[in-house]
Amino acid sequence: MQALRRPVERHPLPLMKIAIHWFRCDLRLSDNTALRAAVTASEVVVPIFIFDPKILKAPEISAPQVAFMIECLRSLEKNIEAAGGRLIFRHGPVLQEMRAVLQETGAHALYFNRDYEPYARERDEAVEKLALSLGIEVHTHKDSVIHEAQEVLKADGGSYGVFTPYSRAWRTLAKPSVVPAVQFSRPARWKDPAGLALPSAKELGFACGISLPPAGERAARDRLRKFAAIDLLTYAKGRDFPARDATSRLSPHLRLGTLSPRTVVATAEKVGGEHLATKASIDVFVNELIWRDFYRQILWHHPHVSTACFRPQYDRLQWENNEKLFAAWCEGRTGYPLIDAGMRQLNTTGWMHNRVRMVVATFLTKDLRISWQWGERYFMQKLIDADLASNNGGWQWSAGTGTDAQPWFRIFNPSSQAQKFDPEGHYIRQFVPEADTFTYTAPIVDHARQRIKTLAFYRGL
DNA sequence: TTTTGAGTTGTTCGA
DNA sequence: GTCGAACAACTCAAA
Numbered sequence: 001m002q003a004l005r006r007p008v009e010r011h012p013l014p015l016m017k018i019a020i021h022w023f024r025c026d027l028r029l030s031d032n033t034a035l036r037a038a039v040t041a042s043e044v045v046v047p048i049f050i051f052d053p054k055i056l057k058a059p060e061i062s063a064p065q066v067a068f069m070i071e072c073l074r075s076l077e078k079n080i081e082a083a084g085g086r087l088i089f090r091h092g093p094v095l096q097e098m099r100a101v102l103q104e105t106g107a108h109a110l111y112f113n114r115d116y117e118p119y120a121r122e123r124d125e126a127v128e129k130l131a132l133s134l135g136i137e138v139h140t141h142k143d144s145v146i147h148e149a150q151e152v153l154k155a156d157g158g159s160y161g162v163f164t165p166y167s168r169a170w171r172t173l174a175k176p177s178v179v180p181a182v183q184f185s186r187p188a189r190w191k192d193p194a195g196l197a198l199p200s201a202k203e204l205g206f207a208c209g210i211s212l213p214p215a216g217e218r219a220a221r222d223r224l225r226k227f228a229a230i231d232l233l234t235y236a237k238g239r240d241f242p243a244r245d246a247t248s249r250l251s252p253h254l255r256l257g258t259l260s261p262r263t264v265v266a267t268a269e270k271v272g273g274e275h276l277a278t279k280a281s282i283d284v285f286v287n288e289l290i291w292r293d294f295y296r297q298i299l300w301h302h303p304h305v306s307t308a309c310f311r312p313q314y315d316r317l318q319w320e321n322n323e324k325l326f327a328a329w330c331e332g333r334t335g336y337p338l339i340d341a342g343m344r345q346l347n348t349t350g351w352m353h354n355r356v357r358m359v360v361a362t363f364l365t366k367d368l369r370i371s372w373q374w375g376e377r378y379f380m381q382k383l384i385d386a387d388l389a390s391n392n393g394g395w396q397w398s399a400g401t402g403t404d405a406q407p408w409f410r411i412f413n414p415s416s417q418a419q420k421f422d423p424e425g426h427y428i429r430q431f432v433p434e435a436d437t438f439t440y441t442a443p444i445v446d447h448a449r450q451r452i453k454t455l456a457f458y459r460g461l
Numbered sequence: 462t463t464t465t466g467a468g469t470t471g472t473t474c475g476a
Numbered sequence: 477g478t479c480g481a482a483c484a485a486c487t488c489a490a491a
Contacts, residue, residue, distance in 0.1 A: 162488055165467095240470080287469085291469085404468080404488090406469085407468090407483085407485095407486095409471085410483090412472085413472065413473095451472085
């Protein structure tokens, strides 16, 4: 509202072509397609970031992710300053803030990278319409995925619902190449009359309460370099053992865009070219990035998955949804050490090892018979890497409600999973130090009994 | 149109 | 202790 009351100023750089780059989930200067295009085509680029109250007030927002994002923005602001520009912050309804910025700068073009979530699609469409109505060009770019939903299609033009054939088609396509980092034209910086400084998470109303991993573009590249030098080489085996912590840990960076998937794949494949023996591991790792694109295209072609089962007949499943059992699961006091370790890792660090995510998800749906949607929301609220497409896809896979779902009779046994993947109990003891003492809580359900009940439950559908 | 082969990550049971 | 079969049927993808 404030922005609307402000008189529209004549822009200070009247003879220059000014473009706006709207940062969202692409908080980096290197290998950023829309930003690179903006800088290449325009004399002056004004980078902006808008805090959207619609997103910040959503019930499934993750406080740790907001805190992490603030740190990424702090780093981005510095990097932009060093590259000769100035990052503008706005806070308010997106259409209102965008209109104000477009008019106050006198921009001729707006650039941003495409986002595939239902809310973002609607928002971006409205922004595009607004800009066009003001006579401003709009350029949107592919950036956060390797291949977009419309690029990986079956011979009949339809979209894939099964991962393996999707991944085969994905791999036959030429990958987009990495684009160079940008510089801004220093003498032509636009000064924002609103002059909002980067707020803290607390000022936005979020109490994070956990210590965050290193944020920002530099930290992301460091993480990638370290992973590619060591754990990537044995990824196929090593990634399954939570105590070894040999996964890439890149998910928060890919989510906020401090790292691009192009850079990640290019780095991994370069390692593959140098160490032939690790080819299997490179393939398994690249598969994880293909899963990321796969779930984005599922969300794009079937946006209803964000509020319902992929397959409508599964909406009829009668979950028990016992609040007390749910609370015990959330807080990591189910009496099953691997489950409790995973949930406590999530609560105290904002992250959970992938194998353990599958085990706790199966436990919630198959042992406690609680709707996958309760678990989905809890993960979204706690994860630093919280991501609608991947999280939803993972939960529907675990619950067996999606197209490419786990067979319904495939139920993890939390004890044998612990035996298999944490044989010495290092991971469990790290988060549940009382696990092998008599003070540890008794199991809240009997796995063997629940398994039999759940098999009947799904068979009945 | 019809047919055929295949599908991320498991568990349990009995020989 | 090890190994293969059963779990049970269904949908998708491609020929």
